[in-house]
Amino acid sequence: MPSLGPRDVRLAVLAASVCGTDRQILRGDRPDAASILGHEGVCRVIEIGPEVQLVRVGETFVCNPVNPDDQDEILGHSTPGLFQELVTWSEDELRRRSLLVAVDGAGNDELPFEVCALAEPLGTVLYTHELLAGTGEAPRRLAIFGDGSMGVLHALFAAEVCGASEVLLFSVDATRAAWLRTRRWWPRAVRVFGPDEPEPKSRQDTVVVCTPARASDAVLTRAVARVAPEGRIVLVGGVGAPGHPALPGMDLRVLRRTNVCGRGQPSIGRALSTEGKRLAVFGHRGTAARHLAGALALLRDWPVFREILTHCVPVEGLPAVLDTVSHTRRLDGVEYLKAAVRFPRAPSP
Structure with missing residues (x-):
């Protein structure tokens, strides 16, 4: 050594x-x-x-x-x-x-x-909600795209800590969706949907995208369709192409890189979708010490987060x-x- x-x-x-x-x-x-x-x-x-x-x-x-x-x-x-x-x-x-x-x-x-x-992945969830708090009321009805640990943590936090009344988790894998539905630790507000399953017609005030870059274009099409007018889209996962047809004039790569480690004032993009919806769109990278400290407290006091x-x-x-x-x-x-x-x-x- x-x-x-x-x-x-x-x-x-x-x-x-x-x-x-x-x-x-x-x-x-x-x-x-x-x-x-x-x-x-x-x-x-x-x-x-x-x-x-x-x-x-x-x-x-x-x-x-x-x-x-x-x-x-x-x-x-x-x-x-x-x-x-x-x-x-x-x-x-x-x-x-x-x-x-x-x-x-x-x-x-x-x-x-x-x-x-x-602590780091759960701290990322806290960063999401810190930024959401700067755009208005806490989310009450959410859609989350992504069935990995990040999507699951966002769903658990929204339902358990924020008390959201509706949390929809969308998976592109039928086997994964079926397995997730059998988990006994889900709060009642969470529902899991696999591919080709009937989806609720409701629209959500917040959509969180927790998918890799290679899937982002298709997922963003669904996200923009599902979010309610005046709603919010959060880019947590990777971003593929910088632009997207449903969000003209927005550089999504730049948006995701603007909020870093909790530094400075939150940066929120404002978009008009091709459907005429006015939306807040933003992303973030990294975490701050306060996010990690908060995550450690949650992991100590809320055992449900350990289930991932x-x-x-x-x-x-x-x-x-x-x-x-x-x-x-x-x-x-x-x-x-x-x-x-x-x-x-x-x-x-």
Whole structure:
């Protein structure tokens, strides 16, 4: 193991979770160049250089992957990620990238390390609702496109925390939709729809798009059709082409990149759809420390959010997990939603 420089920090990865973007990178759907994947996780400081003042040995942190000053610098996407037992960063890099957010009580029964690894995706949901709060009333009737962990978390949050009266979750996979409907942890407000199933004629005040870029054009057509006039469309997943026929004059790629890590005033695009609907359209990337802290509190106090964790494996099983989920949505004979990887625990200080 190389020795540390005077301002270096070495951390042990305690747990990390597999994101949908990891699956996309493995399939070649994204051009990300990181040599090691993994951007959702929790670490403990095990060694510091003599000049380090920012952190102390024994402190535990969740990682905040997107650099708020350069949203193309992303842990596990453009720089080596958390699917390794040890990571070393300089104190300057930690500060510049706002990489670490402290966790109190991590590793106990109320907040296991594997659960802490869910803070970043759930923090993204909090960012969605923070931006929605700036556009008017809290959403009461939502449609969510995307049946992965991000779509499911948005549905759970809207129904459980916001008290939405109607949450429609749309899947393009009949098997996944059928499996999701059997989950006993859904709030009553949530209904799941598979492909080619009759859909309600109601229109929603908010539509959240949680699908990969390759699916975004078709999904946006459905989203614009489903949203009510004066409604809101939130771009959480990837965006394919910059423009879309149903939203003339809008550059969706620019919109999604405008709100970054909770910095500055929210930027909301205003659109007139080809159907004559006036809409608010916006997206976001990254999270802020407040989103991650809020997510950790939810994970501690609202056990339902832990239900997305369908698999938990030791680090030795990570290669097989990545190989499998890169091309299928079943793992060990069970429908896959989210996997966490357990690493050997760092010694206590």
